[in-house]
Amino acid sequence: MFWRVSMGIAAAQLRHRRRQTLVSTLGVALGVGFFVATSALMSGSEQDMVKRLLDNAPHITIKDEFREAAPQPVFIAFPEGAVTLTNTKPREYLRGIKNHGAMVEELSRQPGVIAEAALMGQAIIRYASKDASAGIAGIDPEKERFLTTIESDMREGSLMRLKTASQGIVIGQGMSIRLGLGMDDLATVVSPAGLVRRMKVVGIFRTGNLLLDEGQAYMLIKDAQVLLDKPFIANRIRIKITDPDAAEDYASQLESRWGYRTESWQEVNRDFLGLFIVRNIITYSIVGAIMAVAAFGIFNIISTVVMEKRRDIAILMSMGFRAGDIERIFLVQGVFVGLIGMFLGWGLGLILLQMLGTVEITVPGLMDTQKLPLEKGPFQFGVGGAFALISAVVAAWFPARKAAAVRPVDIIRGAT
Incomplete structure (x- = not known):
């Protein structure tokens, strides 16, 4: 009431x-x-x-470096020396991930995990008296299509043509326009070590990201190893998992086991x-x-x-x-x-x-x-x-x- x-x-x-x-x-x-x-x-x-x-990057990347620099032998030999040592010559290590093949095979056996060994570097791509600096990614095309959206971003050619073409390279549409490079043209690729290779354009992609479309190129990992003068070396292991939110914890486990710096997509993009x-x-x-x-x-x-x-x-x-x-x-x-x-x-x-x-x-x-x-x-x-x-x-x-x-x-x- x-x-x-x-x-x-x-x-x-x-x-x-x-x-x-x-x-x-x-x-x-x-x-x-x-x-x-x-x-x-x-x-x-x-x-x-x-x-x-x-979509455009792996969830986890293992790099050929360590989170903390390894101590030099002289400081190990004299950890509490009374004399300060200066101008010491540091020991140089061969870059690359040791036993990367076994690591990739072990990771690939885990359910919901896709792993790929890759070699990353820099090179100059030259065509018709025009030069463009590019990031070189030596990849396995079979696995790369699951790690990124590069295959669906192809506008001409195919990522899988890297497996059948001799000395093939895939470039972005921005670089194609900038250099005047078209499908099946031969580009001159120059590595920092001074090696020069003539490579055939077998694919052109467009992601919509200007940095990638003008500055990234893909090739087979064996071709990248020859170009960069790093035979049998891989400096990245790229991983994709079923649950991206679990990438940070999984990366921490991998780093604890193998010691190499392992970055999740959350860590890379934290800022x-x-x-x-x-x-x-x-x-x-x-x-x-x-x-x-x-x-x-x-x-x-x-x-x-x-x-x-x-x-x-x-x-x-x-x-x-x-x-x-x-x-x-x-x-x-x-x-x-x-x-x-x-x-x-x-x-x-x-x-x-x-x-x-x-x-x-x-x-x-x-x-x-x-x-x-x-x-x-x-x-x-x-x-x-x-x-x-x-x-x-x-x-x-x-x-x-x-x-x-x-x-x-x-x-x-x-x-x-």
């Missing part, structure tokens, strides 16, 4: 102050709508960038991923400020009603309404405004998402025009709606407590 009467009174008071109610409701709706849109945009762009990182946290804090703080303004609007309207209806409150309490019933009336008003604002905000959010979905942008460093990445999931709507309801209830609670504290005897007698 009291619940039905309380809701009727709450609705009547909100209708009586329509302008203030409308303003407060629109404030909540704007907060929810902008939260849905910005959260979908931030989350979508984050997922898109992480997907690009995961970049940290920017997402800062960006999200800034974005949600701004949207939270909008919701806070809307909450103050609810607080203002209910506080005004409490001040204007003190005598009515006293009469209701003298008729048998308890303090909890009075408090409930004003809390219901806050819930009404929060619910209506939430539903209107969801509608506004859907409209904003549709508008953002039609926007096309060109990101510096990327060659292709793309649409804004959006995550249209229930999370944004659920969190936005919950935030609206909580803000509305909290804003209504303070004036509701003040209304429940009214002493009807004092009001009826005219006391202040």
